[in-house]
Amino acid sequence: MMNYQISRLINFGLQKGLIETDDVEYSVNMLLDVLQLDSFEFFKIEEELATAVPILEEMLEYSVNKGIINNSVTEKDLFDTRIMNCIMPRPNEVVNNFTSLYEKEGANSATDYFYNLSIASNYIRKTRTDKNIFFTYDSDYGEIEITINISKPEKDPKEILKSKNIVSTGYPKCALCKENVGFKGDFNRAARQTHRIIPIKLDNEEYYLQYSPYVYYNEHCIVLNKEHIPMKIDIETISKLFSFVEQFPHYMIGSNADLPVVGGSILSHDHFQGGRYIFPIENAKIMYSVKLEKYPSTSVELLKWPLSTIRLSSDKKKEVLELSEKILEKWKNYSNIDLNIINKTDEVRHNTITPIVRYENGKYIIYLTLRNNRTSEDYPFGIFHPHESLHHIKKENIGLIEVMGLAILPARLKTELELLGKCLLGQEDINKHESLEKHYDWYKDLKNKDFNENNVKEFIEEETAKIFVKALDDCGVFKLDETGSKAFIEFVESI
Ligand SMILES: [Zn+2]
Structure with missing residues (x-):
């Protein structure tokens, strides 16, 4: 048998x-x-x-x-x-195949080979990730995308905050380290015998390319530093992102911010995330265009997007880099008490940027999303973080992927939202379900709205998406009201 x-x-x-x-x-x-x-x-x-x-x-x-x-x-x-x-092929066979395809047929063939291998080997558990729930919502900012990811456990921001300070003594030091290739795994960590990584160079520094086993979007890849060193957002980082898209022009790439609360789940290992995917932020409307005399060939646009984002594009890489550096430095030192933006408390820095880049038709494009991770008595989880009333849907960090308009919502919501639908239709009693306690205020609100047996699923999805958009609104440092927009424009024009 x-x-x-x-x-x-x-x-x-x-x-x-x-x-x-x-x-x-x-x-x-x-x-x-x-x-x-x-x-x-x-x-x-x-x-x-x-x-x-x-x-x-x-x-x-x-x-x-x-x-x-x-x-x-x-x-x-x-x-x-x-x-x-x-x-499985040996790691060096995969590297050789990738490299020779890259040289003979180009980046596209090389990544196709590697991505298909990652699925065939079951490293990406495609039958599992295909079960993730996906829907879209037409918001004031354009189409927003929502996934409920049922293949990964959720972390809360406090746990993530702690993770940066932990001096790891374990082996491998973290889930990204190159030592994971072939790792047998244990009860806390996934087995990685089928994991493969490809060495690449970004501005002459050594990195590796791999795919995310959780594929939040098409060809979701991760680029990790050869060394286990912390995330850092500076001009060198941005330059490395451009170096990546020059080598893989069919992919976009971005980096999580380098501070807790507004960063990703792993701050201790320098890494980026990219892929073959067009994110909602790329289709955002332009709120305001700025002409900067010193940078004649670069277009500077403020986007109509919940998180304050400046898009630069130019065929001159040097200009985009110089301007990005200026914006980053200026933002790091920027405070505006009226808007609750304070860049430093007790020498601890709060301002940083989530950068996303693309190289298209000879143009270098960068999205610089301004972030601030300060907490206050009113907002212990973060002033520019989803506020507590939204935590029943989203309490985790708003990281790179969500900044771009793709929500990754926790697995628990699959059953909770199904059950909530039944409660709304009167088929279940909300008071009998402990898991729905946190949704109670929302439930009361929804109950008064217009839905029926046939559209309750779509109705709840739309209402869930609205909460996510509110969560993004909370993260915007310059709100899109008159005062916020004015300050945002002033900030950019003063460069
Ligand atoms: Zn590591």
Whole structure:
């Protein structure tokens, strides 16, 4: 029985180019070892599968029944990665294939190869990530995108804040470190035997390219520093982002801010995120255009976007870089008491930027989103962070991806929103569900609105999206009202 499944997996590996004919016996023997079997007979297989999941499920069921592993999601995830490892190309083979495709056919072919490999190897659990919920909402800022991610646990900002200060002694130091390649994983950390990274150079500094196993959007990639060093936003960072899009012009790339509350979940390891995707922010309308004499060939636009964003574009990289640096330096030193923007308290810096870049038709384009991470008595989670009344939907940091208009909402919302729909229709009693307690005020508000049995799902999605947009509004340092807009324009024009 398992011989048949092994034959299927070998067939799959050959079809997907994970292994070659010369690797077959070697891979079979590795699989026999992992599955604790002693002999093998090859079955003729004629099938073509999109992913190895149907085969892995059979193997997992067998292994649970045989007592090789326990029947838990974590153990199964660790074990099916060990299984896939038996048909994986060595890291250097992947690097060589990528490099030779890049040289012969260009960046596009190289990333296509690497992305498809990451799916075929089940490193990206596509059957799982395909289950993520996705919908859009037509807001005042244009179309906003929402995903409810059901494949990753949520972190709260306090945990993330702590993470920056932790001196890691573990191995690997963090989930991004290059030492994760081949890592067996444990109960806290995913197995990474099927993980591969490609060395690249950004302005002569050594980085690696990998895909995110959680694929929040198409070809969601991560570029990580070779060393475990903290995130930092300065002009060198921005220059490195441009260096990336020069090499991979079909991708955009951005960096999370380098401060807690407004940054990403990992501040301790310098990294960027990119991909082949057009984000809502790129379609935002222009609120105001500025002409700066010193930078004649650069267009400077303030976007009609909830987070205060300046877009620069020019065919002169030097100009864009110089101007970006000016804006960054000016922002770091900017305070406006009337708007609650204070750049420093007790020598602790609060102002930073979330930068996003693209290289298109010979133009260098950068989005500079101004951020401030100060907290106050009224806003202990952050003045420019989703306010507490919105935490029932979104309490985590608004990081790079969300700045660009793609919400990543916590998994818990899938069941909560379904249940809430039933409560709205009178099929369930909200008071009987503890998980809906936090939604109670919202529920009362929704109850008075217009919906029916046929559209309740879409109705709740739209209302959820509205909350997310409010969360983004909270993060904007210059609000889009008259005072805020005026101050924002003054800020840019004074450069
Ligand atoms: Zn690290």
